[in-house]
Amino acid sequence: MHNINPSVKAGTVTIAAIAVAFLFDPVTLLLYTGWTMAVTLLLGKIQIRKYFLYLLPFTIFALGMLVSTLLFAKTPAHPSVTQQFLFWNLPSETVQDALALAIRVFSYATLSLLFVLTTDKVAFILSLIQQCRVSPKLAYGILAGYRFLPLLTNELTTIRSAHLVRGARTKTSRLTRYKQYTIPLLASAIRKAERTAVAMESKGFTGERDRTYYRSYHIRWTDWVFGFVMICALGLCIVFSKSFQ
Amino acid sequence: MKNWRMKDIVVMAALAVVFGIVYLVFLPVNVVMMGLIGPIGTDIIFGVWFLVSIVAAYIIQKPGVALISETIAGIVEVLIGSSVGPIVILSAVVQGFGAEAAFTITRYRSYHVFVLMGAGIGAAITSFIWGYFRGGFTALDPSYVVLMLVVRIISGAVISGLIGKAISEALAKTGTLTSFPLGKTYRQRKAG
Amino acid sequence: MKDVLLEVNQLSVTFEEESHPTLNELSFSIKKGDSILLLGPSGSGKSTLTYCLNGLYPKELDGEMGGTISFSGKPLDQYASGQLNLEVGTVFQDPETQFCMLTVEDEVAFGLENKKMAPERMDAEIERVLSLVGLEHRRKDTIHTLSGGQKQKLALAAVLALSPSMLILDEPTANLDPAASKELAETICQLKKQQNLTLLIIEHNIDYWLPIIDRTIVLDRNGSLFFDGEMTEAINQYDAELEQRGIWLPEVTRFAKDAKLAKPWPITADQLPNGLTLHAAKQAANHFGKIMLQINHGSFKSKDKLLLDIPSLAIHQGEFIAITGKNGSGKTLLSQMMTGLRKSSSGKIEFLGKQLKRWKQEELYQQIGYVFQNPEHQFLSDSVLDEIAFGQPASTAKTEKLIDEIQLAEHADKHPFLLSQGQKRRLSVATMLVHEPQLLVLDEPTFGQDSTTTAMLMQQVTAQHQRGCTIVMITHDMELVDRYASRVLLVNEGKIVLDDTPEAIWKTADLSEYGLSLPLKEAYQQRELKVSLHA
Numbered sequence: 007m008h009n010i011n012p013s014v015k016a017g018t019v020t021i022a023a024i025a026v027a028f029l030f031d032p033v034t035l036l037l038y039t040g041w042t043m044a045v046t047l048l049l050g051k052i053q054i055r056k057y058f059l060y061l062l063p064f065t066i067f068a069l070g071m072l073v074s075t076l077l078f079a080k081t082p083a084h085p086s087v088t089q090q091f092l093f094w095n096l097p098s099e100t101v102q103d104a105l106a107l108a109i110r111v112f113s114y115a116t117l118s119l120l121f122v123l124t125t126d127k128v129a130f131i132l133s134l135i136q137q138c139r140v141s142p143k144l145a146y147g148i149l150a151g152y153r154f155l156p157l158l159t160n161e162l163t164t165i166r167s168a169h170l171v172r173g174a175r176t177k178t179s180r181l182t183r184y185k186q187y188t189i190p191l192l193a194s195a196i197r198k199a200e201r202t203a204v205a206m207e208s209k210g211f212t213g214e215r216d217r218t219y220y221r222s223y224h225i226r227w228t229d230w231v232f233g234f235v236m237i238c239a240l241g242l243c244i245v246f247s248k249s250f251q
Numbered sequence: 252m253k254n255w256r257m258k259d260i261v262v263m264a265a266l267a268v269v270f271g272i273v274y275l276v277f278l279p280v281n282v283v284m285m286g287l288i289g290p291i292g293t294d295i296i297f298g299v300w301f302l303v304s305i306v307a308a309y310i311i312q313k314p315g316v317a318l319i320s321e322t323i324a325g326i327v328e329v330l331i332g333s334s335v336g337p338i339v340i341l342s343a344v345v346q347g348f349g350a351e352a353a354f355t356i357t358r359y360r361s362y363h364v365f366v367l368m369g370a371g372i373g374a375a376i377t378s379f380i381w382g383y384f385r386g387g388f389t390a391l392d393p394s395y396v397v398l399m400l401v402v403r404i405i406s407g408a409v410i411s412g413l414i415g416k417a418i419s420e421a422l423a424k425t426g427t428l429t430s431f432p433l434g435k436t437y438r439q440r441k442a443g
Numbered sequence: 444m445k446d447v448l449l450e451v452n453q454l455s456v457t458f459e460e461e462s463h464p465t466l467n468e469l470s471f472s473i474k475k476g477d478s479i480l481l482l483g484p485s486g487s488g489k490s491t492l493t494y495c496l497n498g499l500y501p502k503e504l505d506g507e508m509g510g511t512i513s514f515s516g517k518p519l520d521q522y523a524s525g526q527l528n529l530e531v532g533t534v535f536q537d538p539e540t541q542f543c544m545l546t547v548e549d550e551v552a553f554g555l556e557n558k559k560m561a562p563e564r565m566d567a568e569i570e571r572v573l574s575l576v577g578l579e580h581r582r583k584d585t586i587h588t589l590s591g592g593q594k595q596k597l598a599l600a601a602v603l604a605l606s607p608s609m610l611i612l613d614e615p616t617a618n619l620d621p622a623a624s625k626e627l628a629e630t631i632c633q634l635k636k637q638q639n640l641t642l643l644i645i646e647h648n649i650d651y652w653l654p655i656i657d658r659t660i661v662l663d664r665n666g667s668l669f670f671d672g673e674m675t676e677a678i679n680q681y682d683a684e685l686e687q688r689g690i691w692l693p694e695v696t697r698f699a700k701d702a703k704l705a706k707p708w709p710i711t712a713d714q715l716p717n718g719l720t721l722h723a724a725k726q727a728a729n730h731f732g733k734i735m736l737q738i739n740h741g742s743f744k745s746k747d748k749l750l751l752d753i754p755s756l757a758i759h760q761g762e763f764i765a766i767t768g769k770n771g772s773g774k775t776l777l778s779q780m781m782t783g784l785r786k787s788s789s790g791k792i793e794f795l796g797k798q799l800k801r802w803k804q805e806e807l808y809q810q811i812g813y814v815f816q817n818p819e820h821q822f823l824s825d826s827v828l829d830e831i832a833f834g835q836p837a838s839t840a841k842t843e844k845l846i847d848e849i850q851l852a853e854h855a856d857k858h859p860f861l862l863s864q865g866q867k868r869r870l871s872v873a874t875m876l877v878h879e880p881q882l883l884v885l886d887e888p889t890f891g892q893d894s895t896t897t898a899m900l901m902q903q904v905t906a907q908h909q910r911g912c913t914i915v916m917i918t919h920d921m922e923l924v925d926r927y928a929s930r931v932l933l934v935n936e937g938k939i940v941l942d943d944t945p946e947a948i949w950k951t952a953d954l955s956e957y958g959l960s961l962p963l964k965e966a967y968q969q970r971e972l973k974v975s976l977h978a
Contacts, residue, residue: 016337023338027385074290075387078395103390110387118336127330128545141252144260146553148323150543151264152330156587157539158268161820167784168820171813172833172874173805178823186823188418192269193427193860194819198540199265200430203258205541205598208497208533210557210605212525213257220552220565256503424825425860429460430505438460 007050007120012130013137014229018236019121025240026113032105033247035113041239042116050124057119064115068108075104127152133223143213150202158195165190254313258430260323263307263316267324270303271331290386291395294403298410301374304350305367305415310422312432314359317370321347342381349377350411362433368412375407376400448609448641449473449496453510456491456500456666465491467667468510471660473609478635478642478655480674483662484688485864485893489645491666493535493613496643498527514609529558532602536614538594547573547589547597548582554604572600576630591770592623596630603634609641616648617891620770621919622958624651631655647893649674649693653711664688679707689865689893694922698963715967717974731929732760735882735913736781741790743773743780743937751776751937753790760881763914765924765945768934769958774917775816777934778884781915782811795881812875814885818867819860821874827862828855830874841877849873849903865896872903883907884915889923901927925949925962933957 022042029035046052076091082099089098131149134140165187174183277299284292307320325343328335353369354362379400382388388396419433428434449472456466465488473479483489494500498519501508512519519527535541544550551569560568573579576596581589589597595615602610612631616624628651635642635655644652659677661670669684670677677685678696685692692700695715699708702719709715736758743751751773758764758781766774779785781792783799792799795810815821824830832842846852849869854862859870868888875883885904889897901923908914908927918924924931924945931948933941935957941948948954949965961969 016340019336020338020341023336024341024385027387030387030390071290075390078290078391080390080392103387107387107390114336114338118332118338121336122329122332128549130329131326143252143255143257144319144323146543147257147260148264148326148330149545150261151268151323152327153542153545153586154265154268155271155331158272162272164815164817165820167779168813168815169823170784170804171782171808171811171815172821172823173808174823185418185421188269188273189421189425190819190822190860191272192266192418192422193425195265195269196262196422196427198537199261200258201535201537201540202543203256203261204494204499205533205535206261206543206553207257207499207525208528208535209554209601210525210528211257211553212557213252213255216559217556218559218562219556220549220562220569222562258503421825424858426858427860430503435459435505 007046007124008126009228010124010232011137011223011225011229012125012133013223014225014233015121015125016130018233019117022236022240023114023117025237026110026117029110029244030103030106031244031247032102032109034243035106035109037243037247038240039109039112039116041243042113042120045236046116046120046123050120052123057123060119060123061112061115064111068111071111072104072108075107076100079103129221129223132219132221136219136223137225141213142215142217146206146211146213147203150206151199153202154195154198157198158191161194162187162191259311259313259316262311262431263303263320263323264327266303266307266320267327268331270299270306270324271327273302274299274328290388290391291399291402294399295406296410297375297378297403298371298406298408298412298414300378301346301350301371301407301411302415302418304347304374305370305411306419308350308354308370309362309367309416309419310428310431310433312359312362314354315351317350317354318344318347321350321374342378342385345381346374346378349373349375352377364412364416367416368408371407371409371411371415372404373407374411375403379403446475447472448475448477448515449643450513451496451510452512454492454495454512455509456488456495456504456506457508458504458506461506463665465666466495467665469662469666469668470510471668471671473641473643475608475641476639477657478652479644479658479660480649480652480656481643481645481660481662482647482649482685482690483645483669484664484690487662487664488666489662490613492662493533493611493645496611497531497533498522525557529605530607531609531611532605532607533611533613534595534598534602534615536617538591538598538618541594541598541601542586544586546583546585547578550586550597551601551604554601558605568604572604575603575634576600590623591619592626595619595623595627599627599631609643612642612644612646614645614647616646616651620958621960622769624648628652647691647891649691649710653693661685661690675707675710678710682708686894689895691894694963698967712963712966717971719967719971731762734758735760735795737791737793738781738787739791739793741780741787741792743776743785744788749937751780753777753780753939756781756932756939756942758882758913758915760913761908761911763908763927763929764916764932765928765930766915766917766932766934767919767921767924767957767959772934772957773937774934775886776937777932777939778813778886778915778917782813782882782884783807784813809878810881812878812880812883814872814875814883814888816886816890818871821871822859825858826856827851827859827870830859830870831877833874845873845877850899865892865899868892868896868900869903872900876903876907879910880912882913882915884917886917887919888916889918889920919959921954921959921962925964 047057079100082097085097087098088095089101091101131145135142135145169186277296281293281296303324304317304321308317321343325340328339329337350370350373352373353366357366422428423434423437452470454466454469455464457464495512542550544553548569551572552565555565555568573582576599578596578600616627632655646652659674661677663669670681678692682692693710695712696708696710734757738753738756741753742749768774780787822830823833831845846855851866851870888900904914928945931945932939941952949961954961
């Protein structure tokens with residue numbers, strides 16, 4: 007799984023996620039979620055504990071989705087067809103929709119995790135240049151900016167303590183304080199960015215496509231197989247759940 | 252990509268990182284709101300998503316900034332990514348187009364507060380259409396869906412438009428933007 | 444006759460927003476194989492010059508540029524985009540912002556790719572340049588796990604990968620501690636001896652580079668040429684002018700000057716004559732009051748790693764304490780733990796007889812002032828005036844007095860971020876003095892500052908000390924420690940390994956073990972002692 011070309015992986019996951027958006031059948035979605043999970047865990051060699059830890063926030067989100075759809079659902083076409091859901095008697099359609107939407111959250115989540123947990127970030131960006139014709143200027147610029155993440159997170163912590171000493175907490179409103187954090191952080195980010203851009207150019211970087219690559223990425227037949235299998239699996243899930251009903 | 256300076260791009264990426272951190276701060280708020288009042292809770296603070304494209308467009312003032320900065324933000328989000336997959340890049344592109352539209356209509360000549368708010372509204376609308384299919388709003392009561400759209404538009408106009416403008420101008424005051432159009436206008440206004 | 448590699452002729456740069464030129468009809472030339480040290484007060488256009496030399500200006504310049512620069516006999520504007528950068532490599536000041544890749548080898552490869560080197564040759568080349576700077580063992584590591592000094596070495600390696608014929612070093616040690624600076628400079632000096640590199644070293648710290656430089660260029664405040672010639676000549680003819688411009692003289696020269704030696708002054712320690720009598724510049728020792736701050740079994744853990752372990756420490760009223768040690772030894776952590784900015788993982792910390800956690804924060808930080816390393820982090824307002832007045836009951840007289848004291852009255856309406864480095868530093872210290880705290884902590888306040896700012900800052904601090912304020916200062920500068928501190932805490936790997944008066948520490952400890960060196964006066968006296976023993 008880690009060896010699948012990042013661009014192909016990203017494309018496949020995106021196509022699958024879009025297709026999922028048009029499915030309203032809880033069974034299909036449940037099956038496909040299970041499939042994606044199995045592929046990730048078995049072929050991606052991910053620790054099960056870690057995997058479910060990542061899924062946790064989505065569970066909360068899915069629950070929210072479930073409840074709110076039940077509460078704010080559109081008027082069903084056949085309100086008389088009802089079914090028991092926990093303690094309530096609700097229109098079947100509404101329950102179906104709510105379940106589908108909640109499971110859909112998991113579908114998205116598992117697809118995202120399939121990509122995120124098995125893909126090297128730099129490889130993804132480099133593959134975008136090499137396979138998707140993304141401009142090197144854009145791609146390397148993004149990598150350069152991404153490097154600031156730990157620096158800026160640390161800086162935010164320092165700014166907080168520095169403001170604490172000045173007594174900012176008790177003397178200003180919450181909104182002003184957000185501003186007092188954000189502006190220095192942005193200012194520092196912009197200055198860092200400018201300096202980095204200069205450093206990159208002074209190493210002879212022109213942003214043109216005409217360059218060589220230390221790490222090169224190719225699309226092999228296994229990549230196509232992966233994409234094909236992932237999409238076919240979705241088709242199979244649809245067919246299977248139809249025949250099941 | 253030819254008429255982009257290297258620093259335009261790295262600055263957009265750096266802005267995306269900062270707003271990525273800001274967004275992470277908002278994430279728990281999002282979940283709580285969602286729990287309290289349903290999906291509309293998300294819409295209230297949805298404007299935070301477009302902040303980066305409005306701030307970047309206002310600072311750099313070039314055609315395409317709103318779209319590209321939002322796209323970069325999407326990619327950065329994947330890189331930071333605890334859990335968002337590549338689909339977020341597509342969502343970002345969609346939002347970016349919405350924001351960019353407002354600047355295209357004014358032919359990149361005006362960065363008046365109404366245009367900035369318009370960009371926030373544009374992003375709100377396109378993101379809503381996208382979300383309508385992706386998030387399955389079809390299953391919801393139409394009047395509720397309309398309410399969601401209205402809330403999101405207001406959020407786009409206020410959070411990304413007004414606050415975005417305020418942030419950019421506060422930045423101009425620090426003198427960090429001297430090599431960008433916004434910094435230059437600010438200086439001229441101060442001098443003249 | 445050596446060939447002229449770089450020729451700068453009547454170079455002027457005026458930024459759009461400035462009324463005066465930043466560089467002013469500057470002319471000089473550099474021959475192949477030269478090592479040139481470029482000095483100048485802050486704001487004299489040193490960085491602007493770097494940008495001109497590596498071709499970034501006039502492309503990215505908002506303003507006007509006049510005069511000509513040619514490299515290898517060819518004007519810079521005739522080089523194709525990116526081509527010149529393969530000839531003139533630059534290492535910049537900030538170790539954090541010179542990279543765009545995540546791992547060491549990828550970063551070196553980035554330059555090779557720009558050069559369009561065939562991928563199959565890259566492996567060997569990466570190995571070669573990394574071994575030049577001694578980083579071959581870190582090849583696969585991510586960059587953010589490197590120390591500041593290692594990052595600068597990587598920046599150097601990435602530039603060497605381009606095999607440039609000239610290297611510009613734009614204040615490469617400005618963000619490094621003395622041990623790391625020395626190591627980087629030694630690496631570069633060695634490279635210089637191995638290869639016939641042409642070097643332009645822009646620096647504020649002269650001492651590291653003395654072994655290799657053969658010429659010195661000094662810029663004036665207005666960006667014009669002030670001096671071009673031998674270092675010894677600059678020092679002996681223009682010492683007053685240099686100091687007045689905030690330029691640090693070599694350590695030994697300062698020492699000779701303080702000792703009132705006759706000119707010509709030496710620039711390196713071995714040129715110092717024997718048998719000098721030295722004046723003690725130290726202030727009279729204070730009488731210390733009762734215990735103000737006490738730590739009992741304090742520790743700080745992060746992710747099960749013990750980062751700080753302080754069995755017991757007491758600080759008395761009126762002390763002037765210097766905390767010193769290597770980078771990453773836990774100095775800042777210690778100072779933040781004792782002031783409650785970081786919660787200790789265990790143990791008891793008492794300030795003025797009351798446990799830290801029982802203090803109300805707003806009351807605590809009226810008594811404790813903490814000056815952070817980066818002044819910008821402490822600013823809260825949009826103008827210098829508001830910054831000082833912040834959180835105060837409107838006592839304008841006091842505000843004005845303070846603003847006068849730090850000589851910022853004419854900048855009162857300016858945004859604090861727009862001040863110069865030195866001004867920002869003064870302002871950040873002043874904001875901490877508003878409440879007249881009983882304890883003032885400063886985290887490397889003189890780091891990277893020019894001599895004028897350092898002098899003013901130490902005046903500010905001394906005035907507070909005389910008022911009765913207890914001072915805790917983190918610093919690497921042993922001259923400052925020797926001059927001001929009444930007590931030294933030497934921190935290493937999260938523990939206080941030495942706690943004594945400076946004088947006692949100079950006599951007993953082997954400082955080089957902790958990346959520090961003796962103050963010159965002490966080193967001189969110890970040398971004298973050896974001489975007399977031999978005689």
